[in-house]
Amino acid sequence: MGLLEKKVGVVFGVANKRSIAWAIAQAWAREGAHLAFTYQGERLKENVAELAGTFGTDTLLMPCDVTQDDQIQLVFNEIRKRYGKLHLLLHSVAFAPREALEGRFLDTSRDAFRVALDVSTYSLVALARAAAPLMTEGGSILTLTYYGAEKVIPHYNVMGVAKAALEASVRYLAYDLGPQRIRVNAISAGPVNTLAARGISGFLEMLKHYEAKSPLRRNVAPEELGATGLFLASDGAAAITGQVIYVDCGYQIMGM
Ligand code: NAD
Ligand code: 0WE
Numbered sequence: 001m002g003l004l005e006k007k008v009g010v011v012f013g014v015a016n017k018r019s020i021a022w023a024i025a026q027a028w029a030r031e032g033a034h035l036a037f038t039y040q041g042e043r044l045k046e047n048v049a050e051l052a053g054t055f056g057t058d059t060l061l062m063p064c065d066v067t068q069d070d071q072i073q074l075v076f077n078e079i080r081k082r083y084g085k086l087h088l089l090l091h092s093v094a095f096a097p098r099e100a101l102e103g104r105f106l107d108t109s110r111d112a113f114r115v116a117l118d119v120s121t122y123s124l125v126a127l128a129r130a131a132a133p134l135m136t137e138g139g140s141i142l143t144l145t146y147y148g149a150e151k152v153i154p155h156y157n158v159m160g161v162a163k164a165a166l167e168a169s170v171r172y173l174a175y176d177l178g179p180q181r182i183r184v185n186a187i188s189a190g191p192v193n194t195l196a197a198r199g200i201s202g203f204l205e206m207l208k209h210y211e212a213k214s215p216l217r218r219n220v221a222p223e224e225l226g227a228t229g230l231f232l233a234s235d236g237a238a239a240i241t242g243q244v245i246y247v248d249c250g251y252q253i254m255g256m
Contacts, residue, residue, distance in 0.1 A: 002032025003234040008083045010036045013092030014048050018194045020225050021092035027226030029055050038064035066123035076130040086134035088233050091143040094120040096159045105157040113158055120162040128173050138181030140233045145186045167244050174242030183241035185232050190220040190248035215250030
């Protein structure tokens with residue numbers, strides 16, 4: 001018997017097979033969860049369809065740009081029609097305009113700040129609000145964050161501010177949704193070589209830095225994010241909510 005047997009979940013943030021969302025979705029599916037997937041736009045549809053298709057041909061797959069309330073509503077309407085309920089939600093979405101991740105935080109434009117917090121932070125609130133009425137048997141909402149929320153990581157800039165607001169949002173959502181037995185948590189992942197990380201100048205040096213400095217002297221593997229995502233979704237974590245769990249080979253404890 002799988003840990004997530006009879007659970008229905010929805011996954012936001014798969015772009016390709018290296019996506020952290022994909023690693024967590026695979027762990028959830030392996031334990032028996034039935035998953036629906038969304039993709040950001042037509043550009044990613046084929047990729048996500050191929051991955052989601054590995055769980056069967058009846059897998060629900062819908063477009064969802066998380067800045068569009070009408071698209072969010074359509075996704076949850078369809079989940080209600082198909083399944084009538086929901087237990088798991090994975091939010092693995094972030095974006096800031098590229099120019100905001102170069103140069104000084106001081107120079108962040110009003111527009112880049114708005115976009116980064118809309119896509120990367122407010123979207124969790126919007127998705128949680130749409131999901132909650134379907135989580136009638138309790139639920140687990142999970143998001144992804146990064147250490148740049150609490151300490152300065154050069155060039156992470158406005159994304160650090162967005163992740164700080166995301167982590168605070170996790171706590172406020174956990175408070176609001178706790179009475180409905182809906183838990184809300186974040187995984188703070190060490191650096192992983194994904195689409196969102198590639199092209200960040202100095203990213204490979206960052207991987208080397210974690211290898212040299214983290215207590216476990218290595219980087220985190222996607223399957224390890226999957227394993228923690230599975231734990232947080234499972235009844236083993238029934239009393240854990242509002243938390244940020246570090247899956248970073250111990251890097252966060254270091255002072256230097
Ligand atoms: P990824 O590129 O595979 O995933 C990012 C996802 O965000 C993509 O699927 C993209 O389509 C989606 N997205 C962006 N804008 C969107 C929008 N408007 N509407 C809907 N979807 C949108 O990269 P990833 O590294 O797997 O990132 C997933 C999460 O993990 C992000 O929140 C990221 O901040 C976080 N994270 C990543 C790392 C890392 O080093 N890769 C470390 C810690 C946390
Ligand atoms: O959250 C992230 C990255 C999210 C991200 C990535 C991009 C690249 C392409 C958000 N927006 C964009 N916009 C783009 O145009 N990470 C945790 C990975 C990451 O990004 C960094 C990092 C790390 C780690 C940026 C600078 C410094 C470190």
